[in-house]
Amino acid sequence: LAKTTQPISMDSYEGQEVNITCSHNNIATNDYITWYQQFPSQGPRFIIQGYKTKVTNEVASLFIPADRKSSTLSLPRVSLSDTAVYYCLVGDRAGGYNKLIFGAGTRLAVHP
Amino acid sequence: GAVVSQHPSWVICKSGTSVKIECRSLDFQATTMFWYRQFPKQSLMLMATSNEGSKATYEQGVEKDKFLINHASLTLSTLTVTSAHPEDSSFYICSARQGSTLDTQYFGPGTRLTVL
Numbered sequence: 001l002a003k004t005t006q007p008i009s010m011d012s013y014e015g016q017e018v019n020i021t022c023s024h025n026n027i028a029t030n031d032y033i034t035w036y037q038q039f040p041s042q043g044p045r046f047i048i049q050g051y052k053t054k055v056t057n058e059v060a061s062l063f064i065p066a067d068r069k070s071s072t073l074s075l076p077r078v079s080l081s082d083t084a085v086y087y088c089l090v091g092d093r094a095g096g097y098n099k100l101i102f103g104a105g106t107r108l109a110v111h112p
Numbered sequence: 113g114a115v116v117s118q119h120p121s122w123v124i125c126k127s128g129t130s131v132k133i134e135c136r137s138l139d140f141q142a143t144t145m146f147w148y149r150q151f152p153k154q155s156l157m158l159m160a161t162s163n164e165g166s167k168a169t170y171e172q173g174v175e176k177d178k179f180l181i182n183h184a185s186l187t188l189s190t191l192t193v194t195s196a197h198p199e200d201s202s203f204y205i206c207s208a209r210q211g212s213t214l215d216t217q218y219f220g221p222g223t224r225l226t227v228l
Contacts, residue, residue: 034216043116043205043219044156087155099146100207100217102156 004088009107018075020106022088025069031091033064033071034100038085047086048073083110115139116208118220125196126228133191133223135206141186142208146217147179150203162189196227 005023012018024033032051036044048055050062050071061074075082085105091098115138125131135145144163148156160181162168168181178200180192189208193200203224207217 032216036219041203041222041224043118043207043222046114046216046218049216098144099158099161101158102148104155 003090003101004103006086006088006103006106008104009109011109011111012078013111014079015077018078018082018108018110020073020075020086020088020108021070022073023070024088024090027068027090033062033068034089035060035062035073036087036089038087038105044087078108078110080110080112082108084108114210114218116142116206116218116220118204118206118223120223121221122224122226124226124228127197128195130192130194131196131225133193133204133206133225135189135191135208135220137187137208137218140208140210142189142210143186144209145183145189146207146209147181147189147191148205148207150205150222156205159191193225196225198227201225201227 032049034049035047037047038044048057048060048062050064052064052068055062063072085107087102087105089100117136117138119134123131146161147159149159150156158171159174160168160170162181162183164183164186170176178194183189203222205219205222207219209217
C-alpha cells in the first residue's frame with residue numbers, strides 16, 4: 001500500500017505558479033511531510049518540510065490542511081530549470097526505523 | 113550546510129569484481145545513513161538503513177551478503193557491491209539524517225555503477 005499518491009506528470013509554462021498535491025491518507029501523528037526535487041543523474045534535493053498549516057521558504061510553500069491527509073507544494077513563477085521530478089514523502093516507521101520510502105513522484109515539465 | 117558527498121561519482125568494473133562506494137556527511141554528524149538504488153526512469157528504492165556502530169537493516173529482497181554496508185563513524189558509511197554482475201548496474205544514492213526526531217534526510221549526488 002503506497003504511503004503517498006501524486007500525479008504522475010504535470011506540464012507548466014515559465015512564469016506560472018505550479019501546485020502539486022499529494023495524498024497521504026494514512027499519515028501518522030508524528031510524521032512530517034517532506035518534499036524533494038530530483039534532476040536526472042543527481043541525488044534528491046530537499047525542498048521543504050512541514051507538519052501542519054503553511055510553511056514557506058525561499059523556493060516554495062507547503063500547504064497542509066488540518067486533517068493532514070494531503071499537502072500541496074507550491075512553486076511560484078517556475079522557470080525551465082524547475083523541470084524535474086518532485087517527490088512527496090512521509091515517514092515510515094515499520095520495523096522500528098524511521099525511513100523514507102519514495103513513491104513514483106511527479107514529473108514536472110516547464111515549457112518556454 | 114547539510115552536505116553529503118559520495119565517492120566515486122561513477123565507476124566501471126568487470127563482472128565478478130567488488131566495488132566500494134563511500135558516503136560522507138561533510139558538515140554534520142549522521143546518526144543514520146540510508147542507501148538507495150535507482151534504475152533509469154524509476155523512483156528510488158531503499159536498500160538498507162544503517163546506524164553508526166551497528167549492523168545495517170536491509171529491506172526485503174536486498175541481499176545482505178551481496179551489498180555490504182559499514183557505518184564505522186558518524187560521518188562515513190560505505191556500500192560494497194560484491195561479485196558485481198551487469199544487473200547490479202544502477203545509480204546508487206546515499207542519504208544521511210542528522211537526528212532521529214525529524215524526517216529530513218540529505219542526499220548525496222549519487223554513484224553511477226556500470227558492470228561490464
